[in-house]
Amino acid sequence: MSTSSNSLHVAGGSPQFIDGGFIELVAVIGTGAYGVVYLAVDSRYPQPVYRAIKCMRRSGLDERQKHFQRREMGLHRLASGHPSIITMDRIFEEGDYIYVVMDYGDEGDLFSMITDKKRYVGDNELIRNVFLQLLDGVSWMHSLGISHRDIKPENIVCSQDGTQVRICDFGLATSEERSSEFGCGSTFYIAPECLGDWFPENKTYPTRSGDIWSLGVILVNLVCGRNPWRIASPSDESFNSYLADPHFLRKILPVSDECLYILTQIFTVHPEERITLPALRQLISEVESFSMTVDELRHAHITAQQKIAAAQPPVLLSLPREDDGWSEQEELFAYDDDLETPSLRSNSDSPRYPLCLSPTTSSNGESLPPTPNLIPDECIAFAHQPQSPQFWEYVPKVTFEYDHNQRSTDVHIKGSCPFTYNSAPTTYAQ
Missing domain, CATH: 3.30.200.20 (Phosphorylase Kinase; domain 1)
Known part of the structure; x- marks a missing residue:
């Protein structure tokens, strides 16, 4: 270099x-x-x-x-x-x-490896290998009594052409088994129990289970290059559609039945019902394919067909530039009306919840809830103060x-810093 x-x-x-x-x-x-x-x-x-x-x-x-x-x-x-x-x-x-x-x-972070290099979509063995590395890293942390609480592609660095991944940024990590710091995490990857709006009567939440949830969203990122929803909140239409019918994910994402089963074991609103890391490792090791087969795609929902086509290579949406008249008052999600599932991009000027867009209609006339684009996520933890x-x-x-x-x-910076700032993607520090 x-x-x-x-x-x-x-x-x-x-x-x-x-x-x-x-x-x-x-x-x-x-x-x-x-x-x-x-x-x-x-x-x-x-x-x-x-x-x-x-x-x-x-x-x-x-x-x-x-x-x-x-x-x-x-x-x-x-x-x-x-x-x-x-x-x-x-x-x-x-x-x-x-x-x-x-x-x-x-080689930068996992976000770039997914979105810029399109490294993982369609490669079952590489997805398995990379995901198991992350799972083993989380298992190691949990064995030491550590919960990371902010596992996401931007906090995972890559080497060896994306085949080796390592977790970084322990800014939100805790050794507490239960925490009262609700809102600790990043919008796309935070578990329901960490938000505090599903069970308002609960004064604390278990910290370990949230890392397993985050791994589930990353699995979707690796397999599809998309996010399943903006936030696992009662206000999110896509997440509620999944809760009403877990097979909803196969309407918007080209995941296999095996992969869907794994996701349903991860994406449980009640953390005590969530799959354990050893059981998750076993399921991942046994998966034959994470994506739909060609025959399945022929009969799949048209949205899933669009997604698999878009993922090779993925269609990535560009945010408007400053000179295109972009203003702080405008919604910050880059969203394509023809796509119902999110790419690895989305952005919001809100430090806690993303903006909501109205539903779009698919090309076959069926209305589906909008899902966000995957973009480097902002930390939404109130506990993580400057x-x-x-x-x-x-x-x-x-x-x-x-x-x-x-x-x-x-990034806007005020005050003194030991060295002048040069704009660069955030990977190690949040």
């Missing part, structure tokens, strides 16, 4: 080299409420290697913010001994900042544009 020497300009005279000169910061690769992540060259070892360096402010924090910071670093360090978890190499402090040195995922207004402010409006396989992020 070659980078320009001007790709990173150090603010306020801060050094471009840290850790006693062993680490050279090259460019910003991620941003979030808790810090900046840099691509760096680590020369501490005989052979220099690329690293992802997460920079977090350690001064000016209240006790709650310090707790979240310590929790993230501690749980990530505990979990990083597994091949499906991004390894934390070391932590050190310099000046007002803490630096977390992690392995670098050289460290300090003086460090920076992550403004809710985030626009992702897709043009010729290039992704950019429009």
Whole structure:
């Protein structure tokens, strides 16, 4: 990887080299409420290697913010001994900042691998292999008493042409078996019990089961390149259609009967009824095909036929550019009236719930509830607060544009940061 020497300009005279000169910061690769992540060259070892360096402010924090910071670093360090978890190499402090040195995922995140490279649709063995890696990583975390609570393609980094995947970003992770922090997660991937609107009488929810739910949505992403619904909320029309008839998913997604059965074992409103990780692993290992067969497609609902055609390669919808008259008042979902299921894109200016669009009508005249496009999802956790207004402010409006396989992020930052910000997709930091 070659980078320009001007790709990173150090603010306020801060050094471009840290850790006693062993680490050279090259460019910003991620941003979030808790810090900046840099691509760096680590020369501490005989052979220099690329690293992802997460920079977090350690001064000016209240006790709650310090707790979240310590929790993230501690749980990530505990979990990083597994091949499906991004390894934390070391932590050190310099000046007002803490630096977390992690392995670098050289092929970006799983979101890009699904949407830009169209790597998985139709490849049953690759889907199985990648999903089992993620499942094993989650099993490892749960065995240590850790719930991730924000598993999604943007928090999974890839290598070896998308055949190796590793989970990162422990910003929302917890060691609590039950939590009262409702709303912790990301819209497309958050489980019903984590929202708090299905069972308002419950004061807490189990944290482990939410990770299994998130894996189910990722399975749909891998198989179809789409999302099944915008959010598992009583207000979501597609999710309610699924609850009324689980076979609804086969009307909007080209999944096999085997895959549908697995999804129904995952997508249960009551977390205590959800499949366990060992049982899920067994089912995934035994699946012959995750997608509909050719014969099934001939008789399938026309929407599913459109989806399988769109997935090879997937039809990805572009968001309007700023110069096309896009305004904050307009709805931020990119949605094609001819498609009823979501691609891996959708966006909202709301930090908690996505906007709702009216139902569309399929080409055969049958009305189906709209489903969202899959887009890098914003974190909706009220508990995941920025460290300090003086460090920076992550403004809710985030626009992702897709043009010729290039992704950019429009992020507004205020306040001082140790280095100037260069716009880049968020992978390691949320």
